[in-house]
Amino acid sequence: MATKERAGGRLLRFPRRDQVNVSRRAFLGLAEAGVGFLLGAVLAGAEIFGLYAPFGVAAVAAAGSGLSGFCTLAGTCLGYLCLEGLTDGMRYAASAILTYSVAFAFYDTKAYRRVWFMPAIAMLLCALTGIVTRGGQGWHGEDMVYFVTEVLFTGVAAYGYRVVFTQWPETLDGLHALSPRQTIGLLLLGSTLLMSLARVEILATFSLGRLVAAVGILWAARRGVTGGGLLGACAGVALDLASGEQPYYSLVFTLAGLLCGLCRDRRKGWAALVYVLACAVAVLWSWDGGRHMGLPLEALVGAILFLVLPLRLPQGASAAPMPAQNPDWEAGRQALSRKVEEMAGAFHTLYGSVKETLRPEDRNTENPAEIFTRAADKVCARCVLGDTCWQKEYQDTRAALNDATQPMLARGRALATDFSGTFSNRCVHFPEFLGEVNRQLTAFLRRRQALRRTFETRSALCSQYARLDKLLRTASAELAAGLTPDLPRQEKLEGFLRSMNLTGGVVYYDKEGHLRVEVPASEELKTRAARQELSEVLGTHLREGETAGDRLCFAQAEPFRALASLAGAPRQGEKVSGDTGLWFRREDGQLFLLLCDGMGSGPGAKQESAQAAKLLENFLRAGMAAQEAVETVSSALALRGEAGGSTTIDLLSVDLFTGKCAVHKQGAAPTYVRRDKRIQCAVGASLPAGIVTGEQAKPDVHRFRGAQGDWIVMVTDGILCGRDDQWIRDLLASYQGDSPSDLAQRILRQSQDLCQGEDDGTVLAVHLERSRDPLG
Known part of the structure; x- marks a missing residue:
């Protein structure tokens, strides 16, 4: 009961000083109770099929157990008894009273905070009261369909109302700041209100x-x-x-x-x-x-x-709730956005000018006939039959050389058999001519290879300009749009901070739609108890705060969490492994796990893999999409030419809010995913990073949705060492523990028994599960 009393007391939170102030929160709380009473009374009259009226019960389930919930219950019972007659009115009023009783009894439990709990309770109680009151009349096919539909409407409406009731003051500021869920909830509420108003005739x-x-x-x-x-x-x-x-x-x-x-x-x-x-x-x-x-x-x-x-349309959303109040800050933000946009335009222009000069035919601009022309200038110029071969018998000479061109280009070397017998027998300096043709052919192929490398390098640079242009435009759009405020929670946060004699808190949504909170970096707010109380005030679970200067930043807690462990061993005889593994979580809830395997082993391979991993981490932390980051790093490594090496890239991204996962591979070993006892394998056919550029540098991408209890195992080539992977599938399928460290060590030990340290081997094991306590 202590928790309930404390929650009820927040309606009129008194600052810790002698003077008592009644804030706007108190007025909003009383207004919310009045609106709840009216909505309950009106929704009680909303009927489907002219027989069933479950929406008042849904409103009580969504309103909860506080003062507004009690007022909603009172309005609902009054509406049912006045509009639905005695029998049906008593049945729905009983369902509403029981629903409110369950909400009051389970207010302190974790189950109550689940989004599905109260809608499920409302469905259950509506079904039970319906069975009691209508069971004696018998159940026919049509009646059963209507009854099941009524129960489903109860749960759906309760869920939709809950989204609106928890943040109803947002509608006072227009519809521009509503999320898709809030929009759907508002449409559902409006539709059911229309059902009730349809019964009123003027x-x-x-x-x-x-x-x-x-x-x-x-x-x-x-x-x-x-x-x-x-x-x-x-x-x-x-x-x-x-x-x-x-x-x-x-x-x-x-x-x-x-x-x-x-x-x-x-x-x-x-x-x-x-x-x-x-x-x-x-x-x-x-x-x-x-x-x-x-x-x-x-x-x-x-x-x-x-x-x-x-009636007027809602205007566009303002910028961040606190900084946007400062005109100088707003003007500076817009000016910075314009500068970034101009910079993006400059890179776009540079990209366009370079792209115009990139013609694939430029890679092979030299005519192979120049090989024979250069050879003839050195050999045939002093031959007594030169005029005969190149003037009188020109057509025969040309035909013989044309026939020899394709075989020698395909082979990379000219042979005497490539030329017709007539030409070779007539040429008095044929051995010298054949040797000079081979020398000119070697120079020709080298020039062609250099042209191709130049073309590929310019193409890679051009694609880098395009990515930089896209990245800058995205940053400019984010700066111009600003932040999306949450005004109802802003009011609650200000009241919470005033109770601690603090000011300057901000509540907003990031570009992914996740809630973020910034407050002064007070020692009192850094405790777990303060974070838990702040979570209850704002109605959402928060992660542990991170200090940035004089600000303490909280982010919405993710429903998923991932436990990861890394195990590896160098090649036999080496002290340093050429593999690099790491993982980190971005502030938007994206978890990245990365394995890179440098070419060869030892310090040189370690330097290659560590450099690629660091570049990827920097790009990903800056907000770049995973696939673009992999392509950018791969092209950058290839631009080093022969001075650089190559490395495999195996990147796993996990959205801890939705469970969506993606595996990006460049020359990497398979990734194994276990769900229950089923093993799925993600493989790739692309080359390692640093070998090719352009379209060939695109990674293989595998996407799937993670679930509670999934195991994901990433390995380098040294773990499999070219052998069949059935043993790792069997080990993963039969593993009964819950420790990623134990699983990674088991795989590494069995690999060493099979491969005897033929290559560097690294294992990254990940266990995906639901957060047990988002406040913890």
Whole structure:
């Protein structure tokens, strides 16, 4: 109960000083309770198929166990008893009361904080009360379908409402800052409100729900075809479910919303006219004896309300919540964005100018006939038959040399048999001519190889300019967009800091949509207890804070975590292994694990692999995508020419928020993934980094979604030493432990028994699991 009392006390948090202030948070908390009461009362009247009304129970499940939850329960019970009659009203009121009781009883548990817990409880209690009240009437096929649909709607609505209820003040600042989940939750809430309002008739003619739908569709259509069509579809589906009829309103409102969206750049009157005409045409098109003749009149009244009411579109999002308040900071940020954009434009221009000069035919510009011309200048010039061969018998000489060209180019050396017998017998200096042809052929092939290398080097440099241009443009876009604020949590954070006599906290979302918190680097905030309390105040789990100057930065905790261990041994007779392995986590929740195997063994190979690994780490930490980072490093290593060596690259990236994994390979050994007892293998056919450039430098990429309990094993070539890999598959499949260090050591020992230290060998074992305690 101590936790509940402390949570309830946060509604009016008093600073630690003698003067008592009532903050805006207190007002918002009371307003939230009032809104909860009204929503509960209205949602209790929302029916599907004209029989079932589960949305009030869903609202109670989403509101939780605090003051707003109790007010939502009170409004819901009042709405059910007034709108649903005694039998059904008592049934749904009982479901709501039981749902609130479970929320209150389990408030202190970890299960309550799971997003699925309260929706699942609401579904279970709604199903149980439905079985008790309707079981005596018997279950028929249609009744069973409706009952199952009602239970599913309860859970879905509870989940969607929860997203909106936890951050409802954001809607006061417009819809620009809403995430996709919040947008879907808001559409679900609006649709169910329409179901309830559809039961209200004005002057026995107009349906309040359809009037509100008309105004909402016209407003959303000002954002374009997508906004109008989406809101029209949602409103139509809601009204069809409420009426229990065929999908009529879904088609009419979707069509009207799409057509109105085409008028987004015109005056509001055009959109209103198109909406009225679309509804009228749809009614006439699907004439059903005049049953829906009132719809055009409702559309006309709704269009008039849309024109009269001062409805405006939400403006674009502001920049970061705290720094954007400083005009100088904002101007500096925009100026820096423009500078980066100009720099990106310069590299793009450089890329274009270099690309224009890159023509593949330039690699082989010299004509092979020059080989014989140069040979003739040195041998045939002093021959007595020179005029005969090159003037009188020119056509025969040309034919003989043309026939010899392709075989000698393919072989890299000319033989006497490449020339016809007529030419070789007639040539009095044929041995000297053949030797000179071979000398000129060697020089020709060397020039061609140099041209090809020059072309490949210029192509690699050109691709580097393109990547740099893309990277700078991405950075410029991020600077221009700024940060996405979370205003409701900003209010909560300010109240929390005021209780500690601190100010200057910021709550925002990064470019991946993950929550980040910056607060003053106070010793009081660095404790685990303070982090846990801050997590509860903001309603999200936070990682341990990182100190940056005088600021303490918290990031949203990832639902996944990975345990990794590295084991390796050098080649027999060597003191240093040529392999390099490392792993690190980026601030956006991306975990990278890397193995590089330098060519050969010893210090030289170690230097190559360590250099490649360091370059990759720098690019990845800077925010570059994994595939672009691998391609960039591979091309850079190849530009060193014969002075440099080569190294394999085996990169595993894991998104600790979603579980998405990707393996990038360049000349690397297979990677093994175990799920349950099944073993999958990711192999590659690309060459090691530093050998080729351009398109040939692209790595092999394997993508999969990781799950709880997955094992991932990365190895270098020295572990397999060219032998069959069935032994490592069997060892991984039969492993019963939970220690990556133990698994890596077992694989290394068995490899040494089989290979006897023929090459450097390194193993990187990873165990993927769900975070046991995101606060820990």
